[in-house]
Amino acid sequence: MTLVQLKHLIELATSGSFSQSALKLHLTQPALSRSIKALEDELGQALFDRIGRKNELTPFGQHVVQRARVLVDEAKELRLTSLQLRKGEIGQFRVGMGSGPGAMLMTPLLMLMAKEHPQAQIDISRGSTALLVQALRERTLDALILDIRSLQPATDLKVEAMQEMKGTFMCRRQHPLAKKRSVPFEMLLNYPIASTPLSDEVARILIERFGPQGHPDKLVNLRCEEVSSLLEVVRHSDAIVLAIRESAPDLVELPVTPALNAKARFGLVTIEGRTEAPFMSKVRTLMDRVMRDRA
Incomplete structure (x- = not known):
């Protein structure tokens, strides 16, 4: 029938x-x-x-x-x-965010949903790349927004690169190093260095630029998944943060020598072959707009 x-x-x-x-x-x-x-x-x-x-x-x-x-x-x-x-008037969207994208996108995404889709539900998860990928594979998340250089290559993951963002050392405006025209890397080591967990690619670049002292295990004193917390510490102390420049426009970028010349590559990650969640197109548009504005 x-x-x-x-x-x-x-x-x-x-x-x-x-x-x-x-x-x-x-x-x-x-x-x-x-x-x-x-x-x-x-x-x-x-x-x-x-x-x-x-x-x-x-x-x-x-x-x-x-x-x-x-x-x-x-x-x-x-x-x-x-x-x-x-x-996108109703439904649920479950997204995992890495620390860098979260600092820039979490508030704009929540604002978008509150204003334009008040009947819909959004759940944002934060955590390490490994845990977020596991949740994506277990279907408890619909998509990830993170630095795709931190991903291990896998055939079941669909990776869509969106924007490259500059990584740098930053400090507060009242910091003793803030007004220097050139800051030798060794001078940074006199202060606490803050960072989120770094990918193998970034670790390789740090060691290549600065030698063994650049290894994250030796370099970083303050490590946390939430970059927003690290930025608050840097704003109120002499700590220096290694993060995406656009995540903290109010901080001073230090002219470290030799130059770091490292970039994060933010992107969307979903399961290959899986139908996209209804909100994905809106998230993609928001990512593009926010990141291009910041860049």
């Missing part, structure tokens, strides 16, 4: 006339008769008693019509829900 057949049944039950129902349904009368007969054959019982020109529901037909109305109404609701999901 099909929804079309159930609609035919409901209309005939309402009018009691094959000719009137066929006209309203834009069918020929024989076509409507075949539809009802096929439904009766499938169900194994008559749905109508044909009394002269009047067609009256059998007791079984009355029961079937009641159920049919529920099913047709549910189908209408399902189509409406599908439309609302496509438009």
Whole structure:
């Protein structure tokens, strides 16, 4: 049986006339008769008693019509829900964010959802790249926004690069090094260095530029997944942070020699072959706008 057949049944039950129902349904009368007969054959019982020109529901037909109305109404609701999901009016979006993207995108994304999609639900998770990827594979997250250089290559991950962002050493404006035209790397070591966990690629660059002292295990004194917390420490102390320049426009970029010349590559990560969540296009647009504005 099909929804079309159930609609035919409901209309005939309402009018009691094959000719009137066929006209309203834009069918020929024989076509409507075949539809009802096929439904009766499938169900194994008559749905109508044909009394002269009047067609009256059998007791079984009355029961079937009641159920049919529920099913047709549910189908209408399902189509409406599908439309609302496509438009982003309802639904849930679960996204994991790395520390750098989180510092720039978390507030704009929450603001977007609050203003434009107040009936929808968004869940933002933070954590290490390994934990976020695990959650994505377990289907508890719909997408990740992170520095894709921190990812281990994998055939099941779909990676979409969005924007490269400059990494640098920064301090508060009142810091003793803030006004220097050149800051030898060794001078940084006189102060606490703060950083989120760094990828192998960034660690390689640090060692290449600054030697063994540049290894994150030796260089970093204050390590935390939340870059916002590290930035607050730097704003109120002589600590120096290694982070994305755009994550803290109020801090001073230190002219370290030799130059770091490192960039993070932010992107979207989803499961290959999995249908995108309805909000992905809006998140992609937001990422592009915010990161280009910051850059």
